[in-house]
Amino acid sequence: MLTIGPYEFNSRLLLGTGKYPNMEIQQHAVEASAAEVLTFAVRRMNIFADDQPNFLENIDLTKYKLLPNTAGAKTADEAVRIARLSRASGLCDMVKVEVIGCDKTLLPDPIETLKASETLLGEGFIVLPYTSDDVVLARKLEELGCHAVMPCASPIGSGQGIINPLNLQFIIDQASVPIIVDAGVGGPADAALAMEMGADGVLLNTAVSAAKDPVKMAIAMKQAVEAGRLGYEAGRIEKKYFATASSPSEGMISS
Numbered sequence: 001m002l003t004i005g006p007y008e009f010n011s012r013l014l015l016g017t018g019k020y021p022n023m024e025i026q027q028h029a030v031e032a033s034a035a036e037v038l039t040f041a042v043r044r045m046n047i048f049a050d051d052q053p054n055f056l057e058n059i060d061l062t063k064y065k066l067l068p069n070t071a072g073a074k075t076a077d078e079a080v081r082i083a084r085l086s087r088a089s090g091l092c093d094m095v096k097v098e099v100i101g102c103d104k105t106l107l108p109d110p111i112e113t114l115k116a117s118e119t120l121l122g123e124g125f126i127v128l129p130y131t132s133d134d135v136v137l138a139r140k141l142e143e144l145g146c147h148a149v150m151p152c153a154s155p156i157g158s159g160q161g162i163i164n165p166l167n168l169q170f171i172i173d174q175a176s177v178p179i180i181v182d183a184g185v186g187g188p189a190d191a192a193l194a195m196e197m198g199a200d201g202v203l204l205n206t207a208v209s210a211a212k213d214p215v216k217m218a219i220a221m222k223q224a225v226e227a228g229r230l231g232y233e234a235g236r237i238e239k240k241y242f243a244t245a246s247s248p249s250e251g252m253i254s255s
Helices: 021-032 077-089 110-122 135-144 165-174 189-196 212-236
Strands: 002-004 007-009 014-017 039-043 065-069 092-099 126-132 181-182 201-204
Touching: 014 021, 014 212, 021 212, 065 077, 092 110, 092 135, 110 126, 110 135, 126 135, 135 165, 135 189, 189 201, 189 212, 201 212
Parallel strands: 014 039, 014 201, 039 065, 065 092, 092 126, 181 201
Antiparallel strands: 002 007
């Protein structure tokens, strides 16, 4: 069970809703993923315009918890305004804080992310900040009171997978709040590895929406997250320098 603030979820896969070929494929992929948390960019949705296309109209909102994000914000003030807008629309009191500090890499601005998170926590939001794999920053966000921390595996949409497993492992090992790996996941192996390392969840978008078959990839990601979590809970064997026979030597017939 994944617990974020007051909410509990059976699925540990959180799914983005942007960049699908069309709304029909988006809907089928969402259903196939079995995700219970859906994230979307508030600034890219006409949540107050009834005459504009809105993916929220095509899904059963009773099945999902919505996670609006502040994509597009470059300052803490912008992120806070976007979060307030999402709450005013009645969507959810959870928010993914995303404050981009570099247009080329789309890596987050650590200072503005801290500022925005602190303000939103003070206003009663359930705060999930998107961060780099900075170990100290992750700890400081937790100390602020963030309900989960979301370090990237690699740059947004890059599909490079986990490029700094050491830092990610440090973040996971020191945390007492959920660590949800967010951004850079390219395929099921990346999601499974994150979960096997002990991450509490994986949030992804492009890996599914830009796949040749988004619905099949959604199923693959669902199964990868489940397999990775089971592997973590089962406890993998230690790596050794030399071979170890899988059959016992006792009782073997000697020539």
